[in-house]
Amino acid sequence: MSHDTVLSRETRTVVSPSNVVVGAGAVEEVGDYASLYGTTALLVATERIFDVHGDVVLETLDEQGIETVVYTDVRPDPTVENIEEAYESWEEHDCDIVVTLGGGSSIDTGKGVGILAGNGGEIRDFGVDKAGYEGVPNPTPPLLAVNTTAGTGSEATRSVVVSDESTATKFLIVSKNVVPDVAIEDPELTVSLPRSHTAFTGIDALTHAIEAYVSVNSYGIPDGFAVEAMRRIARSLPVAWADGENLDARADMLVGQLQAGQAFTNSSVALVHGLARPLGAQLHIPHGLANALILPYVADFSAMAAPEKYATVARILGAADEDDDTRTAADRAADGILRLCDDLDLTGYLDDFGEVPAREEYLDVIEEMTQDAIDSGSPANNPRKPTAEEIRELYVEIYDDALAPDGRRRS
Template identity: 40%
Template structure:
């Protein structure tokens, strides 16, 4: 099998790397970036700090801080206006997954036009698009390293998976110092998100030798550091390890795929406004239990990398230990069920058939070791609710 690989051209990793952002952009021959971020990072002074590094490098940036959690097609309109008004030659995504996803979408729409729905999966988008430079401030999405963006259709509440080299950042600047202020809940949710990326990349039907190595390394690192950084957010060593693991997991799934957890997670986020990492965490143990019998060797490898099983455990036993370990991890990180999170049971039941349809429509479940039916997805939604 020939694997088609896509990676950022430039990656700067390490504490303090954000101070080199201006040099990275200038070195690419760009001069008029649109800095895409959110109101929170404006309020913390982070956006001002990044703008200053760009100005010191002789660039002419413009700030757009109108991104929203789980970006929508409506939220992109003001960004496009800012992009065209500035005559931007590049886009910098600064923030969590939402600003980075917004930046990717704006970079493509700013050149090609049309509606975001025109670019959703299964279409593979090759461009053209403006260059994107990604600067993550959370650990989890891996969007700085992926050829994927997720935008919610404001008219239908469908979370649209959009993919292809057009969305691949040309550069990523990965600085763990930007994550030191993350609260425990966000630390937990984004950490499980990164772990989900790595495990799904490894068990995916599209897995390959390149993505395998990145996935197993990320799983091992997350296994050693996630509880530690959840307990102490000021642990700079653990923060840096988790930041690198999230980027590796992003590279892994971008060059393999995600699977059933992500396919089922996106509709939960769209209809009930649950953060992406949290909805992944709600699903992760149950979906793994559903899938594990179809690829016990692959799941056993994940269990050993995570530290949940040893090399002496048989494949089936090791794979079962992974399911147990995920339940224990979600318990330790206080991951709520949808019911405990406050989601109305009647609304959950009413929307379950639509969510199952949207999950299948995204294409991600087709990469799962067990390709589910709509009825099986509905049963999984019912099982995880309480």
């Protein structure tokens, strides 16, 4: 008997939020869903997002008789301390529901609270480097994720990314037990997203889709999510960036980033994310911007190992035609990614959203970043398996071409 696909050889469990509420006005249903699960909610958000959207969430919860405790000290890259502090509020007020308001940082903080509430212990102990994949044994309490970015896709995933400031690293937690119960996708909430973060989160979503699609763990179901996500993001991210009030583009991006989240949580991320976490931690670069700096080089490095899939990426991004042969098209995927990054002026944000060191200082931490990337496990999911030396070379290329003030992409 021949085995042509993963599903002909083994079973896979497809995870996704139990309910996805999508469209203008979706936020008004938060209270209705919360009332199905409990009576006291911990609302987790950054202070800025809470100031913009907090009142509408509090109002819909109050209308359903839900008492709400607010935690607004979430950092852009949530830390161990963020999660521990939010969990203290959860315990002190005897909460039974987590509601997150924001993007990946708020959602990951809420997931972290849920992990501690359902399992106890220290949040660091659940990282994949210590507990492995599916290392959260007990389900979290009910979690409702009100998304305000497009996006990390965190409202659809079994992943949590946490910064450990004591070691200047980020660690990953992966478990189906952290997938939110309800995802609220309201495009009106994303209109307030500044142009910079529209670009960062949009490229993050594109990276999720591409990596899920080319991963060695890919198969038919997440492949379908990934291809549709890439199509939506390619057509709507430039529009949403250029005109943040275009609700059609904002809605299309919300759906695209959700599909990208569904893709990678049921497949995997790969080398880009393996490189991005250490780079972001060392240079204090937002995760989406780190992905944008890395993605073209990894596509160029990897295309030979998955030519048919990278050819599809190139065609979706408009860098290749159907008439181009597979390998020619695959080799143009990096060009399509670079063009989109240039359109969004992504390297132009480095002055305001990064701490780029001198080249010698950067070279001093490459060995540490390389080991952190390998330890994450993500590079092993890449279609072309990198050696430690190849990872070092990629980090040097990224600096010289994209990070350096006189680099080609910055100049």
